Amino acid sequence: MKKISKNRISRLGLLMIFITNLLTVSVSLGSENDGNKDMFLDELLDIGHKLTKGKKENIVPKDIEHKHEPVKRPVPTPEQPAKGMGVRINVDFATLRSAPSFSSENNSWTSKGYTYEVIDIKTETNGRKWYKVKTSSGKLWWLSDKVVEVIGEFRPQAGLKHEIISGQTHAPQYNEDKTNDGKSIEMLLDEANRLYGEGKCNAVVSTYNKAIKIAAGKGDTEMEAKLHYNIADCLSKTQKSKEAIKHLDQSISLSISARNLQIETLAALEKSKIFFESGDNKTADTVLTSVLSKADQEIFLNSTVPDYIKGLVSLQIGDIFWSLGKNDAAVTKLEYALMVNPDFKLEDDIINFLKNKNIKLHEKIANIDMLLDEAWGHYEKGDYKSMEKTSAKALDTTKRVSYKRGAFGGEYYLSMALLNMDDFDSATDHAVKARELAEKGGDTIRLGMVHNLTGNIFRQKKEFDKALYYYNKNLEIVRNAGNREGEVVAMQNIGNVLTDKGSYKDALQYYEFSLNKSLEEGNLRHLSAQAYMNAGKALKFLGDYKKSELNLRKAINIFKELENEGGEIVCLWELASVLSKTGQYNAAIEGLEGNLSRADKYGLKQSFIDDIVSYAEKNKDFLKAEKYKKKENRRQ
Structure with a gap:
C-alpha cells in the first residue's frame, strides 16, 4: 500500500491560507482502499483550492494563484468613487x-x-x-x-460612549411600552445609534428624549441615567457644553438614585473633561479629584464591578490625563485598562488611542502583530515547527502588555501548528485557551473559529461525534451572524465528518443544503464546485455511479472556469475511480494518463500511476500495467 508522506503534503500547502480542514496526518492510499483515498481527496481538494496568497479568512478563498504557474498580474486602472x-x-x-x-x-x-x-x-x-x-x-x-x-454612503461607526447602551451594559427589555408613533424603546435605541453614526445630533437628542419618557414611565432610573449620558456625549461633540453639563448632572443624579456607580463615574469624568476643554480648570480639577477618589475605592477595588467597566473608566481617565499633559499618569491608566479589560472591541479603542497619541506601548503591541504575521507566513509555507516557535514567542510577549486579542492569536496559531504536527493533546489545550479568550472578549466570530478548529482536531483524532458537535456550534454562530459563506463551509464540514462515519445519505443531505445555499448567493461558485465534488463522493459510496459521475463533471467544469487546477485534478482522480466502478477502465486510465504531469504539481503523480496499474490489470491490459510498474521501479 502506498503512502503520501507528510513532507509531500506540506509542499502541497506551500501557499495555503486559513483552511477549514487541515491535512495533518500521513494518509494511506491505494486502488483498493476507497475509504482512505476518499479522506485524502476531501482534504487535498481544500488545499488545491487554497493555493493562494493573501486573505486571512476562515473560509475557502475565492482568489486563486497557483504555486507552479506564474500569474500575470493585471494592471489596475483608476476609477472615481461616488461621493460618500x-x-x-x-x-x-x-x-x-x-x-x-x-x-x-x-x-x-x-x-x-x-x-x-x-x-x-x-x-x-x-x-x-x-x-x-x-x-x-x-x-x-x-x-x-x-x-x-x-454600502452606498459611508456612515462612521458609533462612538465609544454609546457602548454603555449597546455594548456590555444591556438595557432591560420593554415589550409593551411605546411612544405615540408606536416605537418601542429598543427601536428608539437602534434609531439613535443609527442617527449618531450619521452625525445628526439634534435627531439623536430628540430620539433619546422619547426613550427617556418610556423609561421614566417604567420607573427605570438606571436607563434614564444612561440615556442622559448619551445625550450629553452627542451635545459635547457639537460644542453645546452648557446643555451637555445639564444632562450629565441629571445622569449623575439618576445614577446615584439607581446606585449605578459606573454611570455616575463616567458622567462625572465627562463633566470634568468638558470643564477642562472650556478653560475652567479649577472646577474641572475639583470634579476630577472627587471622581478619582471615588473610582479608586468603589470601582477599581470593587470586585463586583465588571472588568469591562473598569477598563472603560480607566480609558476615560487616561484620556483626560493626556489632555492635561499628564502623560505618565495617562499611560499608567491605559496600561491598567489593557490589563483588566477582557473585551476585544474596547481593547481596539485603547490600542487606537495609544497609536493616535504615538505612545510607545503601541510599538510593543505592533511587534506582537508582526510576530503573528510571521507565524502566518510559516503556516503558508507548511513550516509548522517555525509557526509553533513564533506563535509561542508572540503569546509570551502579550503577557507583558496584556494584549488579549494578541493572546488569542497566539493560542489559536499554536493550536493550528500543533494540530499539523499531530500533537492533538497540546493543540486541544491551546484551543481551549483561545476559546476562553474569545468568550471573555465577547467575540463570537473568533469563538466560531475556535469551534471549527476544535472540530478539525477531533476529526483528525477520528472522534467524529465530538467533531460534529463543534462543527454544529460553528454553524450556529455563522448562521446567526448572517455569514452565508461561512454557513456553506460549515455544512460541508459536517457532511465531511458524516462521510468519514459512513453515514453517506446524511452527508449527502448536508452537501445538497450547502450546494443550494451557494447557488442562491451566486458568488460562491468555488463552494458550489466543492459541494458537487463532495456529493459525487457520497453518491459513489451509495452505489449511484451515474449521479456521482454527473456531479463530478459539474465540479470539474466549475474548477476549470475558476482556473482552480488543484480542485480539477482531485475531481479527475475521483472521476476515474467512479468510472472504474462501472467497468469503464479505458476511460478511467485515459483520464489519469492525460493528466500525469499536472498531478505531479500536487504530489499525486504516483497515486495516479498506482491507479493506472490497478485499472489496467482489472482490464487485463497487462502490457500497460507492466509499463507503469517499470516507471514506478525506475522512480524508486
Whole structure:
C-alpha cells in the first residue's frame, strides 16, 4: 500500500491560507482502499483550492494563484468613487493591503462588519476591483472586492460612549411600552445609534428624549441615567457644553438614585473633561479629584464591578490625563485598562488611542502583530515547527502588555501548528485557551473559529461525534451572524465528518443544503464546485455511479472556469475511480494518463500511476500495467 508522506503534503500547502480542514496526518492510499483515498481527496481538494496568497479568512478563498504557474498580474486602472461611498467587510477576516495586489507586503487585517470610507477605486483588466479605504486612524489601505460589499454612503461607526447602551451594559427589555408613533424603546435605541453614526445630533437628542419618557414611565432610573449620558456625549461633540453639563448632572443624579456607580463615574469624568476643554480648570480639577477618589475605592477595588467597566473608566481617565499633559499618569491608566479589560472591541479603542497619541506601548503591541504575521507566513509555507516557535514567542510577549486579542492569536496559531504536527493533546489545550479568550472578549466570530478548529482536531483524532458537535456550534454562530459563506463551509464540514462515519445519505443531505445555499448567493461558485465534488463522493459510496459521475463533471467544469487546477485534478482522480466502478477502465486510465504531469504539481503523480496499474490489470491490459510498474521501479 502506498503512502503520501507528510513532507509531500506540506509542499502541497506551500501557499495555503486559513483552511477549514487541515491535512495533518500521513494518509494511506491505494486502488483498493476507497475509504482512505476518499479522506485524502476531501482534504487535498481544500488545499488545491487554497493555493493562494493573501486573505486571512476562515473560509475557502475565492482568489486563486497557483504555486507552479506564474500569474500575470493585471494592471489596475483608476476609477472615481461616488461621493460618500463606503464598503463593509462581509467575510470573517480580510486583509487590509498596502497596495492593490495580492502580493502586497506589510499588510494588516480586519474582520466582518467593519465599514470604511472609499477614497479611490482601481479596476483590473479581469474586472476585479480594489477599494482604497481610510481607517478611523486615518491610515490608507486597499481591499479586494471579494471581501466587501458596497454600502452606498459611508456612515462612521458609533462612538465609544454609546457602548454603555449597546455594548456590555444591556438595557432591560420593554415589550409593551411605546411612544405615540408606536416605537418601542429598543427601536428608539437602534434609531439613535443609527442617527449618531450619521452625525445628526439634534435627531439623536430628540430620539433619546422619547426613550427617556418610556423609561421614566417604567420607573427605570438606571436607563434614564444612561440615556442622559448619551445625550450629553452627542451635545459635547457639537460644542453645546452648557446643555451637555445639564444632562450629565441629571445622569449623575439618576445614577446615584439607581446606585449605578459606573454611570455616575463616567458622567462625572465627562463633566470634568468638558470643564477642562472650556478653560475652567479649577472646577474641572475639583470634579476630577472627587471622581478619582471615588473610582479608586468603589470601582477599581470593587470586585463586583465588571472588568469591562473598569477598563472603560480607566480609558476615560487616561484620556483626560493626556489632555492635561499628564502623560505618565495617562499611560499608567491605559496600561491598567489593557490589563483588566477582557473585551476585544474596547481593547481596539485603547490600542487606537495609544497609536493616535504615538505612545510607545503601541510599538510593543505592533511587534506582537508582526510576530503573528510571521507565524502566518510559516503556516503558508507548511513550516509548522517555525509557526509553533513564533506563535509561542508572540503569546509570551502579550503577557507583558496584556494584549488579549494578541493572546488569542497566539493560542489559536499554536493550536493550528500543533494540530499539523499531530500533537492533538497540546493543540486541544491551546484551543481551549483561545476559546476562553474569545468568550471573555465577547467575540463570537473568533469563538466560531475556535469551534471549527476544535472540530478539525477531533476529526483528525477520528472522534467524529465530538467533531460534529463543534462543527454544529460553528454553524450556529455563522448562521446567526448572517455569514452565508461561512454557513456553506460549515455544512460541508459536517457532511465531511458524516462521510468519514459512513453515514453517506446524511452527508449527502448536508452537501445538497450547502450546494443550494451557494447557488442562491451566486458568488460562491468555488463552494458550489466543492459541494458537487463532495456529493459525487457520497453518491459513489451509495452505489449511484451515474449521479456521482454527473456531479463530478459539474465540479470539474466549475474548477476549470475558476482556473482552480488543484480542485480539477482531485475531481479527475475521483472521476476515474467512479468510472472504474462501472467497468469503464479505458476511460478511467485515459483520464489519469492525460493528466500525469499536472498531478505531479500536487504530489499525486504516483497515486495516479498506482491507479493506472490497478485499472489496467482489472482490464487485463497487462502490457500497460507492466509499463507503469517499470516507471514506478525506475522512480524508486
